[in-house]
Amino acid sequence: MATLTRRHVIKLHKAQADFCHSRAPIRGFLGGRGAGKSHVGALDMIRRARRGRLYLVCSPTYTMLGDTTLRTFQDVAREMGVLAPGAVKISPPPMIRLSTGAEILFRSADDPDRLRGPNFSGAWLDEASQMNRDVYDVVIAALRQGGERGWLSVTMTPKGFSHWTYEVFGRERPDVETFYAATKTNPFLPADFAHDIRLQYGDGLRSQQELDGRFVNVAGAEWGADYFPDDIWFTDWPEAGFVATALALDPSKGKDVHKFKEGREPDYSAYCWGAVDQSGTVWIDADLDNVRDITRMVQDGIGHYRQFMPMAFCIEINVFQELLAGEFIRMAKEANQPISLPLWGITNTESKETRIRTIGPHLAKRELRFRDTRGCRLLVQQLRDFPAGSFDDGPDALADLLKMLRYLISGHQEGAGQPKLLRA
Numbered sequence: 503m504a505t506l507t508r509r510h511v512i513k514l515h516k517a518q519a520d521f522c523h524s525r526a527p528i529r530g531f532l533g534g535r536g537a538g539k540s541h542v543g544a545l546d547m548i549r550r551a552r553r554g555r556l557y558l559v560c561s562p563t564y565t566m567l568g569d570t571t572l573r574t575f576q577d578v579a580r581e582m583g584v585l586a587p588g589a590v591k592i593s594p595p596p597m598i599r600l601s602t603g604a605e606i607l608f609r610s611a612d613d614p615d616r617l618r619g620p621n622f623s624g625a626w627l628d629e630a631s632q633m634n635r636d637v638y639d640v641v642i643a644a645l646r647q648g649g650e651r652g653w654l655s656v657t658m659t660p661k662g663f664s665h666w667t668y669e670v671f672g673r674e675r676p677d678v679e680t681f682y683a684a685t686k687t688n689p690f691l692p693a694d695f696a697h698d699i700r701l702q703y704g705d706g707l708r709s710q711q712e713l714d715g716r717f718v719n720v721a722g723a724e725w726g727a728d729y730f731p732d733d734i735w736f737t738d739w740p741e742a743g744f745v746a747t748a749l750a751l752d753p754s755k756g757k758d759v760h761k762f763k764e765g766r767e768p769d770y771s772a773y774c775w776g777a778v779d780q781s782g783t784v785w786i787d788a789d790l791d792n793v794r795d796i797t798r799m800v801q802d803g804i805g806h807y808r809q810f811m812p813m814a815f816c817i818e819i820n821v822f823q824e825l826l827a828g829e830f831i832r833m834a835k836e837a838n839q840p841i842s843l844p845l846w847g848i849t850n851t852e853s854k855e856t857r858i859r860t861i862g863p864h865l866a867k868r869e870l871r872f873r874d875t876r877g878c879r880l881l882v883q884q885l886r887d888f889p890a891g892s893f894d895d896g897p898d899a900l901a902d903l904l905k906m907l908r909y910l911i912s913g914h915q916e917g918a919g920q921p922k923l924l925r926a
Contacts, residue, residue: 526679534685553603
């Protein structure tokens with residue numbers, strides 16, 4: 503049977519064309535307002551969709567899906583001549599069967615668990631910077647229809663360095679290619695559109711994010727880019743002896759379903775561990791997770807202790823966290839290989855912002871080094887956005903770690919607010 507091929511010329515600007523021609527399994531199109539993100543996302547989906555295959559299109563909410571993503575998709579499909587009469591099922595959830603024989607499901611990303619189930623040959627996440635990380639993780643695991651690896655396209659205006667999209671699309675990663683498009687590069691916009699909007703935004707960080715489509719420190723960040731030079735990163739722990747070592751936890755109450763339904767990510771349970779060398783440099787690693795429950799939080803903490811074997815393991819014991827300390831002691835006793843944790847409690851009386859600001863002098867003096875791991879990258883992203891970012895759990899754990907290390911170096915100097923031993 504002969505294959506029917508339809509040719510249709512669509513005008514694209516360079517970044518859009520490069521995005522469409524990329525063969526990377528995961529591709530990101532990061533653009534300013536009006537840079538043609540949704541248009542190229544819809545076009546890319548239509549031209550790659552194959553007969554008899556199932557595809558997914560996601561938007562942050564059903565309102566955005568109906569107002570922007572679905573509307574744009576239908577406009578592009580009509581222009582390309584692949585939208586037959588009766589092909590669109592608008593009643594929730596929407597679905598479109600193209601005349602090419604491909605079927606497209608349209609879904610909201612406000613509840614990531616509802617995206618589980620079908621296997622897809624490809625997917626498009628529109629405005630992904632307004633989605634939480636669970637959406638990305640669920641979708642990439644579903645790209646396996648017919649025993650083949652599927653592809654993922656993401657279109658968005660970037661958020662700050664602390665957003666999960668920076669980790670995926672802001673850094674070099676295997677199988678991921680990122681394309682940037684400033685508003686002014688779109689020749690199909692009204693004349694002077696970008697110029698007029700920049701006059702309203704000004705030349706600051708907001709313009710760089712909203713018009714240039716770049717990852718930037720959020721406005722109002724405490725510490726600028728010069729506080730985070732490239733040489734803060736390390737891979738392997740130094741072999742030289744350390745003066746003091748510690749592990750710190752800033753707990754969260756686990757997965758907050760209400761925040762997920764509101765399109766917000768829940769708070770992180772944050773572990774930071776590190777060591778001070780004889781020159782005063784602090785070497786740091788971290789593990790930040792916003793979906794683990796109390797049981798896994800305790801299990802992970804015991805695992806980090808076993809691997810790092812620090813002199814002290816400190817936990818903030820304000821309010822409910824004091825009960826958490828007892829849970830650590832209980833589970834450490836009941837482990838297959840029981841251990842005795844050197845557990846210390848910290849009662850914080852200052853505000854979180856005040857505590858985190860104590861990190862500033864260490865950053866200014868270049869005393870902190872961060873291990874190049876996923877957790878530490880997220881920790882540094884949260885530091886870069888503080889106090890204007892959405893999350894500060896990693897920096898709060900780091901502040902407790904530094905307090906514990908100072909206490910150990912001082913020879914357990916007594917004083918208000920100092921750590922207290924809970925279990926030797």
